[in-house]
Amino acid sequence: MKNLVITYSDIYLNWQLGAGHPTNPVRAKLATEMLVAQLQERAAVVNPAPKDKRDGDIAILKSVHDPEYVDQHLAGTNIGLWFENDPYLGEAGLAMFQGTVRAVELILSGEAQVVFNPQGAKHHATYHRGAGFCAFNDMAYAAMALKEAGLKVLYIDWDIHAGDGVQHMLRGKGIPTISIHNGSGYPSDRDLQSMDGTRRPIIDEEELNYNFNVLDGDGDDYFMAAIDEARAIIDAYQPDVILLAAGADGHTGANNLGVDSNYTAKGFKYAAEMVAEMANKHSQGRVIIGGAGGYQPFKETPETWALVVSTIYDTVTKGA
């Protein structure tokens, strides 16, 4: 039985966007600790950012993003929405991308089936710039790298905000993207979101983009119905590896950036079981999971991630 691999380092904690900012990377530390406590020796924590990998990883980053933007970001400028001249933020953004570079290496070498990068799935970043607290689009990178390696790859995203950056960066690449999100909140992208107060799906069969919109207050029933739609798409596509943006910000409660989607552990577990079932059926259990969003950093977000990751890992390693 292979370990669950978590790509985590305390360098992630340097992703500090200001006092009281909703993105608190302590959620990643707590989720890692929960999974290690639960799985014990079956969980391995890998440093995302070893010194000897830095130059190579920056070259990879520049193959995915505008090199000028990458240089500016690493110098601590052009961080976009946040601060300027903060090199710690630049390095933390790089490390979070590197966590997914390690995940791709582990999948391709066969050393891991399930890899979790709690500060991965920065799904709003685009080629030229960061957006929505996301600097570098690690999942778009992973999709392209795995495809380049000859694998059929599929991306699914249930962060409550639409996976706009991933869909746009993968345009024309023939890689399916599924996103289940609030139809009218941030990022207000009509290519993915209904924006009219309806749950109207937005599907582009040519580009293989499948977008399912939920509304404020919908709760687990609508989430699970969209997960059933996703299951049929994944089952038909038969991917060799699944990429998952497991945002926890659809979770019910306070501090969810104005969305109120009322998902609970029941819905997240159902969604995780679907991914595990499809991974077992088609993908030799191979899943890369990025944390994406989650703004209840001390309890609900790390608990949701730990539930999703352990459910997928347990199911995949049992071969159920």
Ligand SMILES: [Zn+2]
């Ligand atoms: Zn989000």
